[in-house]
Amino acid sequence: SAASDVYKRQFLWLCSMTDVISQKGLLPAGLSDVLYPNAEIQAKTIEKLLDVFSSYGYIRVKPPLVEFEDSLLLDGPGSLLKDSTFRIMDPLSQKMMAVRSDMTAQISRISSTRMSHLARPLRLSYSGDVLRVKGDSFNMDRQKTQVGAELIGIQSEGIDAEIILLCVKSLVSIDVSSITIDLNLPFLRDYLLKEIPVSSRDEINEAIDRKDQNLIKKLKIKNSDLILDFMKAAGDYNHSIKILSRLKLDNFAAEARDYLLNVGKFIKENDSVVNISIDPLENRGFKYHTGLSFTLFSQNHKGEIAKGGRYQTISKETATGFTIYTEKLYNTSNDLIERNLVYIPFLNIRIAEKIIKKGYKVIFGKKSNNDIELDAREMGCKYIWNNETIEKIKD
Numbered sequence: 001s002a003a004s005d006v007y008k009r010q011f012l013w014l015c016s017m018t019d020v021i022s023q024k025g026l027l028p029a030g031l032s033d034v035l036y037p038n039a040e041i042q043a044k045t046i047e048k049l050l051d052v053f054s055s056y057g058y059i060r061v062k063p064p065l066v067e068f069e070d071s072l073l074l075d076g077p078g079s080l081l082k083d084s085t086f087r088i089m090d091p092l093s094q095k096m097m098a099v100r101s102d103m104t105a106q107i108s109r110i111s112s113t114r115m116s117h118l119a120r121p122l123r124l125s126y127s128g129d130v131l132r133v134k135g136d137s138f139n140m141d142r143q144k145t146q147v148g149a150e151l152i153g154i155q156s157e158g159i160d161a162e163i164i165l166l167c168v169k170s171l172v173s174i175d176v177s178s179i180t181i182d183l184n185l186p187f188l189r190d191y192l193l194k195e196i197p198v199s200s201r202d203e204i205n206e207a208i209d210r211k212d213q214n215l216i217k218k219l220k221i222k223n224s225d226l227i228l229d230f231m232k233a234a235g236d237y238n239h240s241i242k243i244l245s246r247l248k249l250d251n252f253a254a255e256a257r258d259y260l261l262n263v264g265k266f267i268k269e270n271d272s273v274v275n276i277s278i279d280p281l282e283n284r285g286f287k288y289h290t291g292l293s294f295t296l297f298s299q300n301h302k303g304e305i306a307k308g309g310r311y312q313t314i315s316k317e318t319a320t321g322f323t324i325y326t327e328k329l330y331n332t333s334n335d336l337i338e339r340n341l342v343y344i345p346f347l348n349i350r351i352a353e354k355i356i357k358k359g360y361k362v363i364f365g366k367k368s369n370n371d372i373e374l375d376a377r378e379m380g381c382k383y384i385w386n387n388e389t390i391e392k393i394k395d
Contacts, residue, residue: 028142029142030134030135030140030141030143031142031143042326042327045326046127046145046147046326048173048174049173049174049324050125051173052170053125053166054125056123056166056169058123058124058125058149059123059124059125060124060125060126061107061124062128063100063103063106063109063128065128065129067097067098067100067106068090068093068095068096068097068098069087069096069097069098070096071109072098072100072105072109073085073098075108075314076108076109076112076312076313076314077102077104077105077108077287077288077311078102078108078109078314081101081102081287081288083133084132084134085098085099085101085132085133086098086132086133087099099131100128100131101131101133102130102146103126103128103323104150104288104311104321106126107124107150107319107321108311108314109313109314111124111153111313111315111319112314112315112317120152120153121151121152121159122151122152123149123150124152125148125150126146126147126148126149126150127145127147127148128145128146129145129146130146141327144327145326145327146323146324147324147326148308148323148324149163149166149167149322150163150319150321151163151319151320151321152313152317153317153319154318155291155318155320157259157262157263157265157266158266160263160291160310160320161263161266161267161270163308163320164181164263164267164294164308165270165271167296167324168181168271168274168296170324171296171298171305171306171324174329176298176300176301176329177299177300178275178298178299178300179274179275179296179297179298180274180276180277180296180297180298180299181267181274181275181276181277181294181296182276182277182278182279182282182295182296182297183260183264183277183278183279183292184278184279184282184283184286184292184293184294184295184309185256185257185260185281185291185293186283186286186293186309187256187283187289187290187291188230188253188256188280188281189208189281190283191253192223192226192230192281193205193221193223195222195223196221200219200221203215204216204219204227207219208227208231209284213228213231213232216228226249226253227281229243229247230247230281231281233247233278233280234278234279234281234282235277235278235279236276236277236278237275237277237278240277240278240280241278244260244261244278244280245261259292260278260280260292263292264276264278285304285307286309288311289309289310289311290310290311290312291309291311291318291320292309292310292320293307293308293310294307294308294309294322295307296322301329302328303328305325306322306323306324306325307323307325308320309321309322340360340382340383341360341361341362341363341379341381341382341383342355342360342363342381342383342384342390343362343363343365343372343375343376343379343383343385344362344363344364344365344385345384345385346364346365347364352364355385355390360383360390362385363376363379363381372384372386373393376393377393381393
């Protein structure tokens with residue numbers, strides 16, 4: 001019939017409109033909208049972390065999202081980030097620009113230029129989004145939020161211990177528990193393999209990554225005994241220090257070993273609760289690091305939750321810092337977004353301010369809705385302003 005044809009056409013039109021709207025909501029792979037409650041949790045989490053940094057004397061900086069390619073990628077940490085960085089043409093200067101893929105490169109630039117006149121050690125903190133060409137095997141997101149701190153200008157066991165302990169304290173402030181610090185010397189592997197032909201290193205590196213001691217024994221390479229000793233030393237703190245302390249090493253390796261042990265000792269003296277593990281030859285994920293490095297884990301979260309270590313800035317200053325992976329900590333502190341919402345049936349800013357001063361949040365109601373309690377529930381409110389008092393909505 002004519003009527004059914006009309007309904008059919010309307011139905012098909014609605015379907016096509018739904019498809020159009022759905023297509024407009026699509027985002028590129030690795031990018032996503034962060035919605036409530038994650039958006040609010042993330043924002044409050046970041047502020048708590050930055051407050052901890054500030055209380056220990058770390059001053060906040062905020063670099064731009066985009067910089068000229070030749071300043072962001074050519075020196076210091078940025079030189080190893082080219083493959084992960086998006087590039088765009090600046091229509092004003094006609095020069096190539098790069099979207100930051102890691103904020104450490106920008107901290108390196110800032111400390112070496114605009115803040116080069118300030119006394120050392122220079123303590124800086126930061127937060128911001130970064131964009132990468134592709135995600136990694138553990139996290140396919142290409143846009144990430146970095147929060148971290150950097151200590152620039154001095155190298156010592158105490159300085160490295162300070163930055164690690166700061167990272168621990170900041171995580172504890174957002175209720176991360178059962179933290180383990182894994183200490184590493186990523187440069188030590190290259191030192192032990194320096195006389196091995198480059199063509200043979202891939203197999204050896206893979207064996208070290210897999211902790212395959214049998215293969216290292218079979219290969220019979222130079223320094224194989226030392227490599228095996230360092231591999232055997234990997235484990236919890238007490239196990240590692242016993243093995244590492246007994247090793248007979250040349251000057252360079254001995255200094256590196258002693259440095260690591262002293263950093264561990266500083267940490268233990270200042271925090272007897274945190275767990276420490278040691279894996280001297282671990283170097284995965286430490287692209288631009290030149291000294292002691294570390295990774296933080298928690299029993300309550302999958303994978304690493306923070307990473308850091310020592311590196312050189314573009315002015316060849318020594319620096320050490322860390323980055324916290326906030327996307328893994330969304331659900332750590334749900335109390336951060338406790339919504340003690342009070343429903344006010346009418347618009348009155350003075351009343352709202354009085355309620356807010358008592359520690360609540362407010363929502364104004366709809367004038368047209370006579371069912372105040374129903375409207376309050378739909379708005380997610382726990383309380384109603386009624387007869388000059390705050391009343392709890394019955395469950």
